[in-house]
Amino acid sequence: MSTTEFQIDTLAIVGVGLIGGSIAAAVRQRRLARRIIGFGRNHERLEQARVCGLIDEVATQPEALAAARLIVVCTPVDRLGKDIGMLLNVTSPSTLITDVGSVKSPVVQQASEMSGQIDRFVPAHPIAGSHLQGFEHAHAELCRDRLCILTPLFRNRPEDVEFVRSFWKGIGMRVSDLSVEEHDRALALTSHLPHLAASAVAFLVDEHLLDYAATGYRDTTRVAAGDPELWTAIFSENSGPLADATSQLIHTLQEFLTALSSGDRSRIQAFLELGQQRRRGFHDCEQGAGEST
């Protein structure tokens, strides 16, 4: 199935916030589904999203999703597993479920503890977002050209994986596969550790010193202004890989401290040079590098 061929009758979005709303907007723009059901706990907010034109129907009872061909679950990462497990249990054998969680292992584990139908869940992590929240900031281009990591499960049927892949490609994303464990280890380093380092530096710089801070502080600590509740959930859900990454960071800083204390300039410079070299491998294409978790 080519990207342009993805077309279904009913798509459901569970959790119509920034990311869920942006997925809905892209689906609508590209005419990938005949109708979009928005599901959530807050009927009033969903109704507003419907009036905005992001979704066609509002549902607050999971049974309303029984007929959906694909459900995209966009709830907070520490609720995903339960939400997916519940949805697997109330939907038909022809319904596939994917998600947007920035941590995969506990989501898969919780969902499979709740449901024997985990084969219908094809986990995904679209790396896209913004520091803004809520469907009011959603737009059809949020995911475009960004990377979506697919973490297929060994129980998934290959044709279901390809179907879900064609969905993510259909809204304009590049798709790359990792195992669940590879994903969580990679993101611990590329996303969660930078956030932790930013927060730790921000934590250490008292307000009375901020007059003396400039762009180095500004950029290094920017993400520390992010939502503590969201990041507590991410850190907690990915505690194992993040603990490993944090230990590596502590070790690196201890090595640096030894070099600094012994006046070993060549070792300090070698450390900075390797950091510079790796950082230069990052292609800083603004339009392709969305804010994300």
Add this chain to the structure above:
Amino acid sequence: MSTTEFQIDTLAIVGVGLIGGSIAAAVRQRRLARRIIGFGRNHERLEQARVCGLIDEVATQPEALAAARLIVVCTPVDRLGKDIGMLLNVTSPSTLITDVGSVKSPVVQQASEMSGQIDRFVPAHPIAGSHLQGFEHAHAELCRDRLCILTPLFRNRPEDVEFVRSFWKGIGMRVSDLSVEEHDRALALTSHLPHLAASAVAFLVDEHLLDYAATGYRDTTRVAAGDPELWTAIFSENSGPLADATSQLIHTLQEFLTALSSGDRSRIQAFLELGQQRRRGFHDCEQGAGEST
């Protein structure tokens, strides 16, 4: 003396790069000096800066600066102390010297070891810069509205401190005073530690993982792309205060690791909330927050 009254016959800039050239441009734009002498080791580069109109005269022998009323030394931080000591010894009692060093204690110490005339040196740190280097990128607005930290010495005559203060105000900077030690401790936290954290994270993220990195990685590690030689010099010159700051960072990360490993979500969230709160105290005014060391 008010800001607008600063006016001298001869100003000398030692090291006509980005910052030295930008100071020259601002002095010229605001007509603060009748002539500007550019001093350095590379006659050809200085001649180019003269042709560009940044300076009036080129000098490669320090004796040529004997008649300058004020010398602004803009050489790399690990050469500043020696350059200033040497200049104090070849200039007249009416010549004052200031600098742009991002570390102050070793500069003052080295200069005072070389010269008995340290009273004529009024140290300064204009917090302004760019990731670009060389006088070709210099411009009169680089320092405008940025903060210049003055670290007067107890040997300085009060009128000399006020004279140098009026110079920095004259090129459009806000001026704030700290002691040499306060400056170095403050900058270790607000500038050097963010750079170290950025480099350490960049150091830990292998090239093959960069596909999975987004804006969190991009901003947190941005300064790691900076010049390793420059930052090795800064780190080495400020090794004491930076070692203290690094130890604090390691301690904070260890505390975080304990909370993470024990599943203490409320402690993780409290840590993130304090980081967020402090980061929000930073007024992110783009035009006032220059790239700097």
